[in-house]
Amino acid sequence: MNTPFFQLRWQQLHHPALTNSGDELWICHLDCQVQAAAGNKWLKLKYHIRQIQQHGHQGIVTFGGAFSNHLAAVAAAGNALGFTTKAIVRAHVPDLTNPTLQQCVNDGMELIFVEPSIYRKRHEPQFLDTLQSNYPNYLIVPEGGTGEFALPGFAELNFAQTPNGKANLIVCAAASGGTVAGIAYQQSQLTSPCPILAVQVVKDASLPAKIDRLCPSLNEYWQLMPDISGQKYGSFDQATLDFCVEMAQHGVAIEPVYSGKALRSLFWYLQQHPSSSERRITFFHTGGMQGLKGLHYRNMINDEQFRILSSS
Numbered sequence: 001m002n003t004p005f006f007q008l009r010w011q012q013l014h015h016p017a018l019t020n021s022g023d024e025l026w027i028c029h030l031d032c033q034v035q036a037a038a039g040n041k042w043l044k045l046k047y048h049i050r051q052i053q054q055h056g057h058q059g060i061v062t063f064g065g066a067f068s069n070h071l072a073a074v075a076a077a078g079n080a081l082g083f084t085t086k087a088i089v090r091a092h093v094p095d096l097t098n099p100t101l102q103q104c105v106n107d108g109m110e111l112i113f114v115e116p117s118i119y120r121k122r123h124e125p126q127f128l129d130t131l132q133s134n135y136p137n138y139l140i141v142p143e144g145g146t147g148e149f150a151l152p153g154f155a156e157l158n159f160a161q162t163p164n165g166k167a168n169l170i171v172c173a174a175a176s177g178g179t180v181a182g183i184a185y186q187q188s189q190l191t192s193p194c195p196i197l198a199v200q201v202v203k204d205a206s207l208p209a210k211i212d213r214l215c216p217s218l219n220e221y222w223q224l225m226p227d228i229s230g231q232k233y234g235s236f237d238q239a240t241l242d243f244c245v246e247m248a249q250h251g252v253a254i255e256p257v258y259s260g261k262a263l264r265s266l267f268w269y270l271q272q273h274p275s276s277s278e279r280r281i282t283f284f285h286t287g288g289m290q291g292l293k294g295l296h297y298r299n300m301i302n303d304e305q306f307r308i309l310s311s312s
């Protein structure tokens with residue numbers, strides 16, 4: 001699956017906590033020439049893009065918050081691959097100086113700001129019908145890229161196949177559920193599938209049902225656990241931020257909203273569930289590093305933290 005455009009990169013994380021628990025942890029990076037599409041973004045977008053190319057659509061209309069990694073990825077992909085992008089952006093007050101939206105605009109994305117009360121209708125058939133009739137030649141891609149065509153991109157790589165042999169656990173962050181559904185879909189096609197543990201970074205009681213709808217009858221392959229910080233979506237506590245800084249010092253760059261919460265929760269999980277047999281774990285780095293600029297912009301991380309997290 002490696003191409004000059006998109007490459008799989010494995011990194012073993014060496015850390016005293018892992019040495020003590022006897023666990024081997026591999027970070028799976030998916031580097032992309034379109035940097036904003038690294039990690040899960042390109043996998044979820046690839047077949048949506050194929051769809052617009054095959055059907056001669058002009059581009060994509062999608063949804064996101066003002067600091068959305070998904071919007072950044074769609075805008076950058078549109079710019080690199082030559083399709084038009086439009087976004088329905090959830091915002092009380094439009095702020096075009098926000099670094100994520102500024103980059104989206106630089107990448108040619110048209111932003112349509114809506115009040116949260118309107119944004120809430122984004123799954124309603126009537127709202128979607130009106131949107132489609134306003135943009136008849138566009139593919140509507142749901143929030144987070146978690147739509148009809150999100151899963152097949154995952155089928156092209158096996159997250160359990162580390163450079164040191166087969167993993168016995170795959171771990172990732174979960175928000176809209178497309179990523180865990182994609183990995184479950186891919187693993188379910190193997191004779192010896194690897195279980196998936198997804199750390200839920202949103203407080204959404206309907207997430208299991210959403211994943212189930214995306215990949216019906218595959219719930220034996222995946223399990224959700226709450227993020228141990230207990231923070232709401234988009235927020236993080238000092239311990240998670242400190243953890244990200246510590247990981248950066250171990251050569252692993254993560255941000256605190258998704259992978260920081262997920263990796264810290266995994267460390268906790270391994271400690272809480274010691275095993276007498278050797279464990280080899282894949283942690284899927286879902287990307288989203290552009291989000292650090294937005295955290296810095298909102299003073300959620302300081303200059304020094306921004307420098308450390310974005311330079312590792």
Ligand SMILES: Cc1ncc(COP(=O)(O)O)c(C=O)c1O
Binds near residue numbers: 288
């Ligand atoms: C960086 C990052 N990691 C993880 C996720 C969660 O992925 P999903 O929404 O497919 O569950 C997202 C959201 O798309 C994200 O931006």
